[in-house]
Amino acid sequence: MQTQSRPLVSTSIGTRREFVSFHFGTPGAGEKIYVQASLHADEIPAMLTAWRLKQRLIELGNAGRIRGEVILVPVANPIGLSQHVLGQFLGRFELNSGHNFNRSFPLPAAATLIERIGGQWTQDADSNTRLLRRAVCKMLAEVKPKNEFESLRREMLIMAADADVILDLHCSLEATMHLYTSPASWPAVEPLARYLGASGVLLAADSGGQSFDEVHTQLWNEVRELLGQGTPLAAPNVALTVEHRGQRDVSYEFAQQDAEAIVDYLVYRGVIEGEPRELPPLNHPATPLAGSEQFIAPASGVVVYRAQVGAHLKAGDPVFDIVDPITDEVTTLTTKNDGVFYMRRAIRFVIAGAPMGRVTGAVPFRTGVLIGA
Numbered sequence: 575m576q577t578q579s580r581p582l583v584s585t586s587i588g589t590r591r592e593f594v595s596f597h598f599g600t601p602g603a604g605e606k607i608y609v610q611a612s613l614h615a616d617e618i619p620a621m622l623t624a625w626r627l628k629q630r631l632i633e634l635g636n637a638g639r640i641r642g643e644v645i646l647v648p649v650a651n652p653i654g655l656s657q658h659v660l661g662q663f664l665g666r667f668e669l670n671s672g673h674n675f676n677r678s679f680p681l682p683a684a685a686t687l688i689e690r691i692g693g694q695w696t697q698d699a700d701s702n703t704r705l706l707r708r709a710v711c712k713m714l715a716e717v718k719p720k721n722e723f724e725s726l727r728r729e730m731l732i733m734a735a736d737a738d739v740i741l742d743l744h745c746s747l748e749a750t751m752h753l754y755t756s757p758a759s760w761p762a763v764e765p766l767a768r769y770l771g772a773s774g775v776l777l778a779a780d781s782g783g784q785s786f787d788e789v790h791t792q793l794w795n796e797v798r799e800l801l802g803q804g805t806p807l808a809a810p811n812v813a814l815t816v817e818h819r820g821q822r823d824v825s826y827e828f829a830q831q832d833a834e835a836i837v838d839y840l841v842y843r844g845v846i847e848g849e850p851r852e853l854p855p856l857n858h859p860a861t862p863l864a865g866s867e868q869f870i871a872p873a874s875g876v877v878v879y880r881a882q883v884g885a886h887l888k889a890g891d892p893v894f895d896i897v898d899p900i901t902d903e904v905t906t907l908t909t910k911n912d913g914v915f916y917m918r919r920a921i922r923f924v925i926a927g928a929p930m931g932r933v934t935g936a937v938p939f940r941t942g943v944l945i946g947a
Contacts, residue, residue, distance in 0.1 A: 575632055578594070580592060580593045580729050582653075583720070583724070591652045591653060592652065594647070597644075598634075598635045598645075600640075604642030605843060606642060607644045607840060608740050609624065609741040610646075610786075611624035612624075612651055613730075613742060613744065615654025615657070615675070616666060617746075619819060619824050621649060623828070624646060624648035624743060627646060627648075627837070631644060634846055638847075639846050639848060641845055647733070653722055670723065679727060680727070680731075681735075688797060697806065699808040714735060730786070739762075739812045740786075744816065746817050747918065748883055749817055749883055749917035750917075752773055752776065752914075753816055754781075755777060755813065755815070756777065762812040763812060766816075766836070769851070770835045771854065773914050774858055774861070774913075775858070776863040777862050778862065781944040788813065790813045791813050820917075838850070862935075863944045864940045865911070866913070867909055867913070868929065869894065870927060870928070870929060871928045871929075873905050874898070875903075876896070877930070878895040883915055883916065884915065886914055887911070889911060892907070895907075911934065914934045915931065
């Protein structure tokens with residue numbers, strides 16, 4: 575294992591933060607895997623899983639079993655980890671700018687990349703893939719970040735841009751294990767969903783948020799469209815977000831279970847030497863993110879959950895009650911979908927218009943931006 579530490583742009587005199595990564599295996603010896611945890615810094619289950627994964631990768635590396643390259647960043651957001659206001663941990667948004675740490679990631683424009691590569695394009699898809707990845711990394715390295723936030727994004731993009739597989743480990747508020755990925759990545763992601771025991775997989779080519787995992791496949795699609803059929807390009811990076819249940823689901827047992835599932839997946843892909851474990855059954859089919867039902871509170875009051883996260887619901891099943899302790903009115907929200915109740919809010923009081931939770935659905939009906947702030 576090698577440890578790398580890259581200093582971020584200092585925000586203020588006397589302060590300095592670092593982006594720390596751990597490197598296993600040999601670059602170029604096989605697939606490159608990039609794994610980062612807790613980009614939303616208050617999503618701690620991902621960080622503990624990454625810590626356990628690091629111990630396993632050290633063991634596997636010492637045994638000579640790593641056949642590719644694995645980069646692990648257990649703490650992807652040192653900025654957010656320091657954001658405590660009046661005792662409250664605020665790790666989702668950067669306080670200086672208000673930006674969500676996992677939205678609007680900037681990658682070079684597809685047209686600029688094509689022009690940069692110029693006459694080097696070939697008729698070989700794999701060769702063109704290598705050209706594109708090198709060009710993306712070089713253009714990112716040329717970026718001069720103006721502040722700490724921009725420099726953090728630059729470092730993680732440079733490390734991930736030429737990876738074959740990108741795993742972005744998160745968690746939700748209160749949730750069952752679920753994944754977000756693109757339709758193009760889903761066939762390659764399905765074995766991991768099985769090993770993780772995911773209760774939901776949400777598919778979208780463009781959720782509207784430009785999240786870290788999504789921008790890589792989006793760029794690939796844009797380049798492919800501009801190049802046309804005359805210039806072949808291999809499949810895009812396999813990229814996904816793993817939601818390690820809810821924020822309070824921090825335990826050695828969950829971390830061990832999830833880290834072993836990731837190791838199983840790397841064995842399955844041949845990045846780690848060994849006999850792949852038999853694939854477990856898929857808990858729930860992948861469904862379009864545009865088909866998930868988003869519950870919004872129609873009134874304010876005390877929230878009483880009528881369904882547990884991970885429950886398989888039928889259309890018409892009650893999901894929430896909102897109790898007004900002044901008027902005694904009880905408002906019940908039911909689902910329109912047959913699907914899995916995969917996440918819900920953690921606070922048991924709601925204001926009118928607040929998001930409350932989501933149920934998967936097989937039929938897309940939403941358009942525009944599909945993910946929250």
